[in-house]
Amino acid sequence: xxILVLNSGSSSIKFQLFNIEExxxxxxxxxxxxxxxxxxxxxxxxxxxxxxxxxDISNHRDGIQDVMDILLxxxxxxxxxxxxxxxxxxxxxxxxEQFAHSTLITDEVLDKIExxxxxxxxxxxxxxxxxKVCKELLPGKPQVGVFDTAFHQSMPExxxxxxxxxxxxxxxxVRRYGFHGTSHQYVANRAAELMGKDIKDLKIITCxxxxxxxxxxVDKGKSVDTSMGMTPLEGLVMGTRSxxxxxxxxxxxxxxxxxxxxxxxxxxxxxxxxxxxSGLSNDSRDVRQAASNGxxxxxxxxxxxNYRVRKYIGSYMAVLNGVDAVVFTGGIGENAGPVRxxxxxxxxxxxxxxxxxxxxxxxxxxxxxxxxxxxxVFVIPTNEELVIARDxxxxxxxx
Ligand code: AMP
Numbered sequence: 001x002x003i004l005v006l007n008s009g010s011s012s013i014k015f016q017l018f019n020i021e022e023x024x025x026x027x028x029x030x031x032x033x034x035x036x037x038x039x040x041x042x043x044x045x046x047x048x049x050x051x052x053x054x055x056d057i058s059n060h061r062d063g064i065q066d067v068m069d070i071l072l073x074x075x076x077x078x079x080x081x082x083x084x085x086x087x088x089x090x091x092x093x094x095x096x097e098q099f100a101h102s103t104l105i106t107d108e109v110l111d112k113i114e115x116x117x118x119x120x121x122x123x124x125x126x127x128x129x130x131x132k133v134c135k136e137l138l139p140g141k142p143q144v145g146v147f148d149t150a151f152h153q154s155m156p157e158x159x160x161x162x163x164x165x166x167x168x169x170x171x172x173x174v175r176r177y178g179f180h181g182t183s184h185q186y187v188a189n190r191a192a193e194l195m196g197k198d199i200k201d202l203k204i205i206t207c208x209x210x211x212x213x214x215x216x217x218v219d220k221g222k223s224v225d226t227s228m229g230m231t232p233l234e235g236l237v238m239g240t241r242s243x244x245x246x247x248x249x250x251x252x253x254x255x256x257x258x259x260x261x262x263x264x265x266x267x268x269x270x271x272x273x274x275x276x277x278s279g280l281s282n283d284s285r286d287v288r289q290a291a292s293n294g295x296x297x298x299x300x301x302x303x304x305x306n307y308r309v310r311k312y313i314g315s316y317m318a319v320l321n322g323v324d325a326v327v328f329t330g331g332i333g334e335n336a337g338p339v340r341x342x343x344x345x346x347x348x349x350x351x352x353x354x355x356x357x358x359x360x361x362x363x364x365x366x367x368x369x370x371x372x373x374x375x376x377v378f379v380i381p382t383n384e385e386l387v388i389a390r391d392x393x394x395x396x397x398x399x
Contacts, residue, residue, distance in 0.1 A: 008130030089392030094120035095147030151181030210330030239282030
């Protein structure tokens with residue numbers, strides 16, 4: 001059974017074709033620079049055959065058509081007939097309060113996704129256009145939406161209501177939603193499997209540290225709090241996003257610098273975080289390299305990033321009344337041993353005992369604490385596409 005997974009962004013489409021019974025990726029790739037010139041497609045199939053070519057791709061329809069064409073290519077494709085695709089799973093960033101689970105997409109569901117788009121104007125419209133193009137190019141094929149926010153819909157009110165007039169929640173749905181849910185859910189479940197325990201008996205803190213970063217408290221398999229908020233701007237320090245800050249800074253800077261709402265939004269989302277503090281780069285590798293060459297602002301950016309994660313781990317240990325396991329995932333969490341070591345440095349009193357040799361691991365599943373450690377720490381590469389493919393199979397089979 002073949003399932004196509006699509007992640008349609010503003011100017012890119014990531015895709016993977018799964019043989020879902022065997023949970024194997026038959027082919028995967030990326031369409032880039034849609035509508036901005038020099039568009040390209042990168043592709044690799046399970047036999048290691050690769051294609052990298054530039055194409056004229058002006059919109060999502062052209063991009064998804066190119067994905068279909070390459071999947072059907074007699075040389076490198078993995079399909080003989082487009083009908084071999086059983087269903088399509090789509091990543092959808094914001095499901096608002098409407099979607100607590102992955103959902104079969106009907107016209108009514110599509111309308112509801114459009115309704116919540118004002119909460120994620122930079123993301124949802126592109127996810128929606130991916131769904132609409134598939135309806136046109138693959139008529140009658142079932143499609144499933146898998147929402148970044150869904151896993152966090154289990155949070156209690158006390159974790160998701162902001163302390164501003166309650167009317168704004170009622171009127172505009174201003175509340176914490178949280179993101180990266182598919183990733184947090186996947187790595188929490190994998191940690192339970194690696195521990196040989198039922199997730200219902202575990203308290204887990206999952207740290208998704210990439211260019212976007214968030215952390216979640218998972219109690220008995222359910223998200224009970226998470227660091228991102230109504231939008232992905234709140235919480236941890238990120239590549240270019242500030243994360244938490246005193247809200248009074250916003251009107252203060254708007255006045256001082258004569259900024260409009262779009263300009264301040266841009267500063268907080270695109271010019272802050274590691275980039276803003278270091279003045280050099282949003283990429284944690286560049287920042288740490290500069291820090292090791294003696295650059296003070298780069299060292300400060302690295303320290304503030306780590307310190308914020310450490311603070312959240314501590315606060316989520318209080319939320320959960322202890323923790324059994326902490327998981328690191330995302331580009332930084334999976335690969336950067338020194339960042340993990342710095343976050344957990346000298347936390348023996350709280351029950352962490354890092355195994356520094358094991359912590360050298362990059363990009364593979366590994367327990368990185370010693371046998372003495374009361375709290376286990378794992379590195380677990382995330383796999384959101386697999387969750388999307390699994391959910392798509394389950395939902396289409398049960399429809
Ligand atoms: P993501 O958004 O999950 O792709 O993560 C991007 C971040 O991961 C960037 O800040 C990179 O510096 C970091 N990253 C990716 N690969 C590595 C690596 N091999 N070692 C250290 N950091 C890495």
